[in-house]
Structure formats: C-alpha cells, structure tokens
Amino acid sequence: MSRLVSLYPRRWRARYGDELLGLLAERPPSGLDRLDLIRGAVDARLHPGLAGPGELAPIDARAARHRRAGIVTLVGAGLWLGGMVVAINGPVVYDSWGTYREGGAALPLIIAATALLAFGLAGTAERLPSGVWLGRVGALASGAGFLLWSVAPWVMATGAVGVLGFTVLGVSAIRSGQWPAWALGLSLASVLAVPLALSGILPVSSTFGIDGQFVVFGSFVVIWLVVARPLLSPSAAPQLAAS
Amino acid sequence: MTQELTELGRFAEPSMYILVALSDGPKHGYAIMTDVEAISGAPLGPGTLYGALARLERRGLIEALEPDERRRPYRLTALGATTLKVQLEGLAGFARTGLARLKETRT
Numbered sequence: 614m615s616r617l618v619s620l621y622p623r624r625w626r627a628r629y630g631d632e633l634l635g636l637l638a639e640r641p642p643s644g645l646d647r648l649d650l651i652r653g654a655v656d657a658r659l660h661p662g663l664a665g666p667g668e669l670a671p672i673d674a675r676a677a678r679h680r681r682a683g684i685v686t687l688v689g690a691g692l693w694l695g696g697m698v699v700a701i702n703g704p705v706v707y708d709s710w711g712t713y714r715e716g717g718a719a720l721p722l723i724i725a726a727t728a729l730l731a732f733g734l735a736g737t738a739e740r741l742p743s744g745v746w747l748g749r750v751g752a753l754a755s756g757a758g759f760l761l762w763s764v765a766p767w768v769m770a771t772g773a774v775g776v777l778g779f780t781v782l783g784v785s786a787i788r789s790g791q792w793p794a795w796a797l798g799l800s801l802a803s804v805l806a807v808p809l810a811l812s813g814i815l816p817v818s819s820t821f822g823i824d825g826q827f828v829v830f831g832s833f834v835v836i837w838l839v840v841a842r843p844l845l846s847p848s849a850a851p852q853l854a855a856s
Numbered sequence: 857m858t859q860e861l862t863e864l865g866r867f868a869e870p871s872m873y874i875l876v877a878l879s880d881g882p883k884h885g886y887a888i889m890t891d892v893e894a895i896s897g898a899p900l901g902p903g904t905l906y907g908a909l910a911r912l913e914r915r916g917l918i919e920a921l922e923p924d925e926r927r928r929p930y931r932l933t934a935l936g937a938t939t940l941k942v943q944l945e946g947l948a949g950f951a952r953t954g955l956a957r958l959k960e961t962r963t
Binding site for chain 2: 625628629631632633634635636637638639640642645646648649650651652653654656657662663664742743744789
C-alpha cells in the first residue's frame with residue numbers, strides 16, 4: 614500500500630499521504646482500487662499544485678479575467694461600429710472601379726476591434742470544459758482568420774477561416790451550455806448577409822446606396838456581442854458531466 | 857457566486873457526490889467513500905476520492921478540519937454549499953423536464 618502511495622509527488626504525500634494510508638488501512642484496496650491509485654498518482658504528478666499553492670488560479674481571478682475579456686470585447690464592438698461610422702463618412706471616389714466610398718480611414722479601428730474580439734474568443738475557449746480541444750482550435754482559427762481578414766479584407770479565404778473557426782467554437786460553446794443556439798445562428802446570419810447583399814438578394818444598395826456594404830459589415834457587431842454576453846454574465850448553473 | 861464543477865473534468869461527478877456526502881456534516885475519507893458508495897451505488901476509488909478532495913479544497917468548496925490521528929475530516933464551506941445547491945436545483949429542473957416529456961410521450 615505504501616508503495617502505491619509513494620508514487621504520488623512528495624508535496625502531495627506531505628498533505629494527503631497520511632490520511633490516504635489511514636484510509637487504505639481501514640479498507641484494503643481491491644485490484645481496481647490499486648489501478649485507481651496509480652491513475653491518481655499520475656494525475657497528481659500532472660497537477661503538482663493540487664497539494665499546495667501555485668497551480669490553480671483562484672476562481673475569483675478566473676471569473677475576473679473572463680469579465681475583463683467580456684469588457685474588452687464590448688469595447689471592440691464599439692470600435693467596430695465606430696469604424697463603420699468613419700467609413701460611411703469617408704470621401705466618395707469615382708474611378709475605373711466605379712463609384713464608391715473610400716473607407717481606408719476606418720481600417721485602424723477595424724483592426725483594433727478585431728484584435729479585441731480575440732480576447733473574447735480566448736475567454737470563451739478557456740471556459741470550455743477540459744478536453745474540448747476542437748472548440749479551442751476553432752477559437753484560435755477564428756481569432757487569427759478574422760484578424761488577418763481585417764488587415765487584408767480582399768483575401769476572403771482568411772475571413773472564411775475565421776467564420777469556420779467561429780462556427781466550431783460556437784458549436785462547442787452551445788454543447789457545453791455556454792451559448793444558446795440562437796447566438797451562433799444570429800452571428801452566422803450577420804455573416805450570411807454579405808453574400809446575400811453582394812448577390813442583390815438583400816436590397817442594401819437600393820436602400821443605402823454606396824453605404825450599403827458598411828451597413829452590412831456593421832451588422833457583424835452581433836459577433837462581438839454574442840461573444841461578450843456570457844463572459845459578462847455571472848456563471849450559469851454548472852453542469853455535472855464534462856464533455 | 858458559485859463554481860463550475862465541469863472544470864473538474866473526470867472529477868466533476870465524484871466531486872458532486874462528495875459534496876452531497878458532506879452536506880449533512882463533516883466526514884473523513886473513509887466515511888465519505890462509504891457514503892458516496894451508498895448514494896451512487898458505485899464504488900469510489902481512493903485515488904479518485906483524493907484527487908477530487910484536493911480539487912474541492914483548492915477551490916474553497918470544502919475545508920479540512922483538525923485530524924484525529926490519521927483521519928482528517930472535511931466539511932462543506934459556504935461556497936461549497938451554494939455550489940451544491942445550484943447543481944442540485946439544475947439537476948432537479950432537468951429531471952422535471954425529462955419526466956414531463958416522457959409522460960407526454962406515453963400518453
């Protein structure tokens with residue numbers, strides 16, 4: 614028995630070893646118990662801070678970090694809308710491409726807004742249950758894709774990667790109870806507005822003229838709000854099983 | 857404020873049982889183990905028990921009391937009690953919904 618307990622790290626043994634030995638003396642371990650102890654020792658070595666300070670961030674600090682990510686994301690939403698306002702007030706240009714509004718002045722705001730969204734995506738990924746690695750990959754792809762797209766909006770592939778990653782993250786967030794399903798639906802609907810507007814199905818040009826594209830892009834703000842909302846709200850009722 | 861037991865991964869379910877076992881007063885490891893087995897109908901391994909106890913203690917959901925020789929009792933903290941209450945209310949709501957739907961299907 615003591616040999617099994619000696620598999621645990623020294624600090625862990627100093628804290629729990631004596632009482633664990635006492636427990637094993639009261640209830641001699643079965644074969645399965647011995648395997649469970651080995652598994653426990655591996656776990657204790659993988660999480661050395663469990664028996665002392667330093668490993669797990671206090672929940673208050675973690676919640677505060679998520680709140681900060683939510684606030685930063687909301688600031689990003691403001692910057693995104695601000696960027697659209699700046700773009701709509703840009704000069705009208707007439708050249709070989711036709712008549713359009715020069716929205717280059719909005720680019721710094723748009724890039725900053727997208728960079729701030731990455732904090733919200735990271736916070737969302739951190740709140741996923743352990744083991745949901747696909748959702749975390751989605752968050753990474755989403756943050757990188759959106760950021761690259763904001764820097765070079767003409768490279769549509771980066772935007773597509775961002776949307777795909779966001780969808781994967783969203784599905785994981787829904788499955789873990791973090792997001793309601795409508796949140797992802799609303800976000801994707803705002804993205805879908807772009808091809809609908811370009812194809813003329815959504816009559817934005819006839820309604821808003823040359824500012825139609827900025828109105829459509831402005832609706833992307835839904836994404837920031839969807840990401841920020843759960844980060845700012847108090848913890849929802851926790852679920853029992855990790856997925 | 858409550859804590860999300862889902863963060864405990866494979867220790868989430870044992871942790872829930874441990875919190876329930878401690879809900880009627882402090883218990884030491886062996887008593888917790890026996891109580892959890894009675895509640896869940898399944899044995900709780902000693903490695904899992906102490907993995908879960910360490911996590912619950914680190915998160916402030918339980919606290920260790922002075923040991924009596926090798927037996928160290930643990931008790932629920934206020935945060936632990938609140939967290940357990942939220943968990944159980946969530947599960948009760950889930951059970952009510954499930955049973956109501958099942959009843960609708962059968963009728």
